[in-house]
Amino acid sequence: MFNWRKLGKVFDPTEVDNRPWLKEFAQAPATLIFDDLLRVYFSCRPPRDSNGQYVSYTAYVDLNRKDLFEIISVSNTPILDLGERGTFDEFGTYPTSVVRENDDILAFYGGWTRCQSVPFNVAIGIAKSVDNGATFSKLGKGPVLSYSVDEPFILSGPKIRVFNNKYYLFYIAGRKWVLDDGKPEPVYKIRMATSRDGLDWNKHNKDLIASIVEDDEAQASPDVIYYQGKYHMFFCYRKSTDYRGRENGYRIGYASSADLINWVRDDGQAGIDIAEQGWDSEMISYPHVFELDGEIYMLYLGDQVGRYGFGLAILDDEKH
Amino acid sequence: MVWKKLGKIFDPTNHTLPNQCREYAKSPQVLVNDNFVRIYFCTVQNDENDKSLSHISFVDFDLDFSTIIQISNSPVISLGELGCFDEHGIFPINVVRDEGRILAYTTGWSRRTAVSVETSVGLAISENNGESFTKLGSGPVLTSSLHEPFLVCDSFVAMFNNIFHMWYIYGIEWIESSIEGSPQRVYKIAHATSVDGVIWAKEGKTIIPDKLNVHESQALPSVIYHNGLYHMYFCYREATDFRSNPKRAYKIGYAYSQDLSSWTREDDKSGLDISETGWDSEMQCYPHIFHCNNKVYLLYNGNEFGRYGFGLAVLEE
Numbered sequence: 172m173f174n175w176r177k178l179g180k181v182f183d184p185t186e187v188d189n190r191p192w193l194k195e196f197a198q199a200p201a202t203l204i205f206d207d208l209l210r211v212y213f214s215c216r217p218p219r220d221s222n223g224q225y226v227s228y229t230a231y232v233d234l235n236r237k238d239l240f241e242i243i244s245v246s247n248t249p250i251l252d253l254g255e256r257g258t259f260d261e262f263g264t265y266p267t268s269v270v271r272e273n274d275d276i277l278a279f280y281g282g283w284t285r286c287q288s289v290p291f292n293v294a295i296g297i298a299k300s301v302d303n304g305a306t307f308s309k310l311g312k313g314p315v316l317s318y319s320v321d322e323p324f325i326l327s328g329p330k331i332r333v334f335n336n337k338y339y340l341f342y343i344a345g346r347k348w349v350l351d352d353g354k355p356e357p358v359y360k361i362r363m364a365t366s367r368d369g370l371d372w373n374k375h376n377k378d379l380i381a382s383i384v385e386d387d388e389a390q391a392s393p394d395v396i397y398y399q400g401k402y403h404m405f406f407c408y409r410k411s412t413d414y415r416g417r418e419n420g421y422r423i424g425y426a427s428s429a430d431l432i433n434w435v436r437d438d439g440q441a442g443i444d445i446a447e448q449g450w451d452s453e454m455i456s457y458p459h460v461f462e463l464d465g466e467i468y469m470l471y472l473g474d475q476v477g478r479y480g481f482g483l484a485i486l487d488d489e490k491h
Numbered sequence: 492m493v494w495k496k497l498g499k500i501f502d503p504t505n506h507t508l509p510n511q512c513r514e515y516a517k518s519p520q521v522l523v524n525d526n527f528v529r530i531y532f533c534t535v536q537n538d539e540n541d542k543s544l545s546h547i548s549f550v551d552f553d554l555d556f557s558t559i560i561q562i563s564n565s566p567v568i569s570l571g572e573l574g575c576f577d578e579h580g581i582f583p584i585n586v587v588r589d590e591g592r593i594l595a596y597t598t599g600w601s602r603r604t605a606v607s608v609e610t611s612v613g614l615a616i617s618e619n620n621g622e623s624f625t626k627l628g629s630g631p632v633l634t635s636s637l638h639e640p641f642l643v644c645d646s647f648v649a650m651f652n653n654i655f656h657m658w659y660i661y662g663i664e665w666i667e668s669s670i671e672g673s674p675q676r677v678y679k680i681a682h683a684t685s686v687d688g689v690i691w692a693k694e695g696k697t698i699i700p701d702k703l704n705v706h707e708s709q710a711l712p713s714v715i716y717h718n719g720l721y722h723m724y725f726c727y728r729e730a731t732d733f734r735s736n737p738k739r740a741y742k743i744g745y746a747y748s749q750d751l752s753s754w755t756r757e758d759d760k761s762g763l764d765i766s767e768t769g770w771d772s773e774m775q776c777y778p779h780i781f782h783c784n785n786k787v788y789l790l791y792n793g794n795e796f797g798r799y800g801f802g803l804a805v806l807e808e
Binding site for chain 1: 571572573574575576578579601602603604605606609611614627628629630631632634635636637638639640641642662664665674689
């Protein structure tokens with residue numbers, strides 16, 4: 172079993188000043204390592220609009236590499252613009268995952284549009300940065316990974332990785348919308364696609380992770396790391412309905428694989444759970460696991476899916 | 492091309508249709524059989540919010556289109572489930588024989604908030620000669636991509652030289668319109684190929700030059716091989732004020748190709764224009780060209796996008 176020691180909350184978006192587009196939420200943390208700092212991308216929101224609806228942006232916070240609880244700076248603007256009228260990312264860019272490609276940085280992100288019968292749909296976009304990840308330009312107005320016969324809606328939560336000289340995109344795909352007291356709630360499962368160039372993708376077209384809570388279990392944030400000879404996936408999961416409180420809220424799950432295709436789920440190995448009290452006592456979600464200076468860390472969200480920020484845990488390997 | 496108009500051959504308001512549909516018989520497309528021709532078309536149902544839902548029906552004609560044999564009495568294909576790309580309508584449908592079964596390429600519609608709709612192309616299969624179709628899955632086979640950002644629709648599929656070819660359209664812009672008071676679509680004709688009819692490779696460009704202006708909307712390409720050339724019929728219009736202003740309404744366009752790669756647009760050679768009076772005097776749209784009984788026919792809609800049916804023309808060479 173992994174043994175994570177929680178180090179506390181790193182970043183609280185409600186404490187950031189002078190950025191009206193960054194009022195609440197710091198969701199889906201994703202890291203990019205620099206010589207002297209750790210950049211953490213996250214998605215945030217301005218207050219709801221007059222119709223009560225949110226848009227989401229992606230921003231970053233730079234942390235001191237020697238002391239991850241020291242905030243050096245927060246991006247002055249979102250790293251990506253919202254899409255033009257009618258495009259897939261007109262109302263949000265969330266979540267975002269980045270990877271270095273030579274001197275550039277590629278970002279894969281969920282683009283949000285609004286629908287009538289259900290509240291939203293999501294497809295995955297691609298953008299590139301030539302200024303060390305400060306700003307990104309979209310490679311096209313449309314998505315790089317969109318819907319298909321067995322993945323009819325909600326392609327979201329991209330996590331881009333490079334293994335064996337190939338791009339792997341772990342993401343979620345919607346399976347169905349269930350009605351909870353008349354309100355549509357999405358069910359989504361963890362999926363994967365591979366690519367040589369990041370543009371043309373081959374979908375694996377299978378669920379990677381078995382559902383255990385219920386058939387309609389929703390799975391998200393498939394974060395994969397290669398460590399000690401095998402692939403480890405930390406993700407989060409919840410029931411499809413009535414999930415906003417402590418009882419059925421997000422928890423962090425775990426699976427391992429030797430080949431990136433066949434995964435064995437064993438949540439008992441995850442080694443991290445909600446706290447008795449405090450900022451992560453109702454739910455923990457959107458794990459991101461990374462290696463830095465010889466240590467393995469996990470960034471994750473607490474209550475209300477990161478409304479008040481994300482925290483950090485470190486792997487205690489003497490107990491592993 | 493010289494066409495002889497045979498007039499309107501089907502008026503939906505004279506018949507009883509499934510799904511409580513009364514008006515519209517849009518985008519007629521055929522499945523030719525040995526002794527009859529099945530013509531699929533799209534009807535419109537008003538839902539509880541008084542918004543329209545498009546459904547597919549068919550009418551069977553004898554081989555000279557003089558007698559109606561029957562009209563479908565049950566839904567040909569169901570609309571999609573909650574949140575799916577074809578939840579709010581299927582229009583149009585294009586059918587292709589593939590050995591013993593029939594493939595249907597559908598355009599599914601789902602409603603948006605900032606713009607009215609989004610569309611994608613679905614695939615369904617019939618094992619009962621086109622009486623009904625079962626979808627391959629709940630998602631589309633062709634949809635938006637990096638450089639085709641929305642409104643992928645109007646697919647027409649034909650097999651040439653053992654390759655599936657699809658002509659379709661995709662949206663390039665939603666433009667503001669003070670006349671409609673809501674964003675209006677601009678879309679163009681494009682091309683994709685496939686070896687199995689399921690996995691498609693987009694050619695990645697528009698293939699028919701604009702005639703009106705950059706906001707010209709091109710729709711419903713239909714292609715036939717005849718007398719040593721590939722012929723494409725399609726329709727085109729202005730992007731705004733096209734519904735009730737005949738000057739800006741759909742007209743029939745025409746292009747030809749020797750190799751399916753480069754197309755020459757020459758609308759003057761289409762051989763078809765609006766009539767002085769009558770059912771196709773203000774608009775002509777949704778052409779469908781096909782062989783039947785050693786003749787070449789063109790089905791199309793007239794005024795009001797086919798609200799009162801579709802007509803037929805026969806090629807006189």
